[in-house]
Amino acid sequence: MERRYDIDWLRVIAIGLLLIYHIAIVFQPWAMFLAFIRSDILSTELWKPMTLLNVWRIPILFYVSGMGLFFAMRKRNWMQLIEERTKRILVPFLFGIVAITPLHMFVFQKYYNMALNYYPHMGHLWFLGNIFVYVILLLPLFLWLKKNENNKLKLIWQKLMVYPLTPFIINVLFITEAFILKPSPFSMYAKTWHGFFLGFLCFFFGFFFMHIGKSFWENILKWRWLYFGIAAILFTIRFTIYATEAPGYLMVIESNSWIFAVFGFCHKYLNKSSKVLSYLSTAAYPVYIIHMIVLYGTSALVLPLKLPVYMSFPLIILITFIGCYIIYEFVLRRINLLHPLFGLKWNFKFLEGKKKQEIATKTLDQ
Template structure:
């Protein structure tokens, strides 16, 4: 039976990882990788810390979302759950596509000399000119929401069955997880997807041709649901394995950096695929273990940040791109621009959230906000869903 305990550490992890997303998108302004707008000076060295984050930041978000789904199923039928998913994910997605994302594309078109004119003149083309990148209609950074919504809908019958009747399946998983390094068995499907599916399907975030991302992220989402259903067995296992996982993750990332220096080929591909999945899974286990040890306690800061993180996620990239557009051609160097982008993104997102969104109840469902509720300590903890 699931232990009745509030997992503040999962809230903290969710807040921290979404916070890192803001730093990551600021970094995209400066590195050689393709992005919506680019700085006039590119800093290749910055790609290394970003590559480190990039290995596990999205995987752990899907795992945490799967854990949240376990609690969301507590007293809901499949139909109730799927409707609630649409309200929490679908409505903010629709609103975001129509009103939050278009300014990003507007500034991108201006920066690339693909449009001249006012924002209103551009906005009238969003629904008319087709799908991005040829047209101006896109969900951009909000791609996470439709993926999570589809995964939730498709897997909901399986989740409900596991939630209501864990039985032999959960007991079987517990036996594996309780063994030394037993949590590393979860790597096997991830390795199959990375080695046999990824070479044929580039990540597109378009939900149509994105088969590797769909299979890979849905597996991680399912893992989150299963792991949290194990109760204390999971938390005891990550506690025992955390130091080994930290060493394994560090060695694997160094191995990846070495591997990336060689030309593509079958040997490199299968070696890189193994290093990738062991690396990302190790860091996920490390983060869960140390968060459980040091962050599993309430605070007023957490209560505020945990509610704010979803609106921040929706708003932040538009703010970053808007600021970046006015900085991109200035000869100010990396540090001043990075500070302005980070402080500006957090600051403006906070002002919009605290002074506008929170104070206008009609905006709450558009940004995925529920009414705050006091949760009794005797009840199972239900943390937000993304």
């Protein structure tokens, strides 16, 4: 199966937006409620465009993760898949809890002159924990779908994909989840049951849409402007009438409308390889893991300068992105022993070379 470069781009773009979103939190009055360093100079205006991202920024990552699992399963059996997901997801998750998230809490405590306490916690890595649980729970179903390639469910969905709003059928399940759990606010995904079950649905349908295949992508490619229009209308209603927090069923429809539109536009314009994409797609995961440390450190340096928001916000963005690049490029990427801890492939070539050299030396000695 050919590589889907648009899905790689989606992952990179979503993580980039996540960084900017987290930086915007620094300038909100409720930042400390989420244990973020807060600026003394606030900007609620800055938050308004962020609310557009809020309803789909995390769900689309779950969709993309489900799509990624589909590709991973094409060349692995169930034991190989669990082994690979354990190395790539569970190991960085557990390492992050004890060695990564406590670091940005040290910065937080230092900034506010608090006693320095070691505080292992999931923090922003909750997403990885959810993904690993979804893999374990859904693997039997996914294996069945893989084994029964032309199952009736797939064939029915393929036929229905000729209609423009067929992907909206899944909104029934998402609306049911929102109706039962009544999340407030809707975008409170981290470490909540709403975030868990919403992510579960997104992860499943990300896999299932890849299983459906060409007919799904033809649908969202053809009707991408329709999905974009629906999303824009619902956002306008939410923004003007409901002060950004609409009823759950409207939030669900808007969220998936944005996601289907983004899928469509990315599939049309970004499904091509490039050296930039190759680099960024590898860097995205470790950058996601380390970005909070860099963000907190940057905030602690920039905020005491008391600059206006229009200067401090882009400055923190710039330094955070540069800091993440430096750590990834000159530390994580180059030290092989760190690769498994940050979701990178472990390069064994240097070990193999060293082993061959030792064997050759022993042979000469004999």
